[in-house]
Amino acid sequence: MPKVQTNKEELIKKSMQVFIKTGYFHTTLACLAKACNIEKPHFYYYFKDKKDLMNQVxxxxxxxxxxxxFDIAYKEDIKPSARLHxxxxxxxxxxxxxxxxxxMGNTLLETVGREPYFKPVLCAYFNKWRETLTHLYLAAYEEEQAKDMANEDIAKLQGGxxxxxxxEDKDILGKVTDNIKTRL
Known part of the structure; x- marks a missing residue:
């Protein structure tokens, strides 16, 4: 295999494409190395192992x-409904x-109960989603209702x-997002 100049971020980006297609457990370092056009040992320069690489991804x-x-939700110069849209x-x-x-959803479903290493990153991600939507919904709803709606809408988005x-129907997610837009 030819020597390729690469960096940690490029390896993460290319590895992300492989993980999203094949999942964590079905992805091998050999498969990742091929996708990144590097030798397998090169990963160990940046990552301890496949688990560390996935966590970085x-x-x-x-x-x-x-x-x-997430950052859009806190642009207070824009109306909450426009931010949500x-x-x-x-x-x-x-x-x-x-x-x-x-x-994130695929990895959660695949690894929950099998690989607790990823749980902190996945929890942080979905907590950010909950905080983001709750922040927007507080413009029109009481706190408890805003939190409940945020949880419901995260579930709707992931299900969609x-x-x-x-x-293989993009309209499904479009209908979900249109439905959530009616919150504000």
Whole structure:
């Protein structure tokens, strides 16, 4: 295999594409090395093992969503309903472009009960979702109701992503996001 200049972020990005397609348990370091066009031992320069790499992928993915979704909720110069619309439009763009589903949701379903190492990163991610939606809903609802609605809407989004993937029908997620937009 030719020597390729690479860096940690590039390995994370390329590995993320493999993990989202094949999942954590079905992905081997050999498969990741091939996708990254490097020798397998090169991963150990940046990561302790596959578990560490996956954790870094989840942290990276969460940071990307933070920029495109979570941060928007706190732009107080924009009306809460407009912020919610932008957030949901971004979710729709992200997940209709990606035919493999949600990396965070897929990893949660695959690893829960089998690999507790990822639980802190996954909890932090879904807690950010809950905080983001709750923050927006507080503009129109009491705190307890806003929290309940946020939890419901996270479940709707994840279910919509899964059903969109199952039926290969982007309208499913579009209807979910349109429904959530009516909250504000």
């Amino acid at each position: 989840l942290i990276y993915a969460s940071a990307q969503i933070e920029k495109l979704v 932008v957030i949901l439009d971004n979710v729709l763009k992200i997940h209709t472009k990606n035919k493999y589903g949600c990396l 992503i899964m059903l969109m993937r199952l039926y």
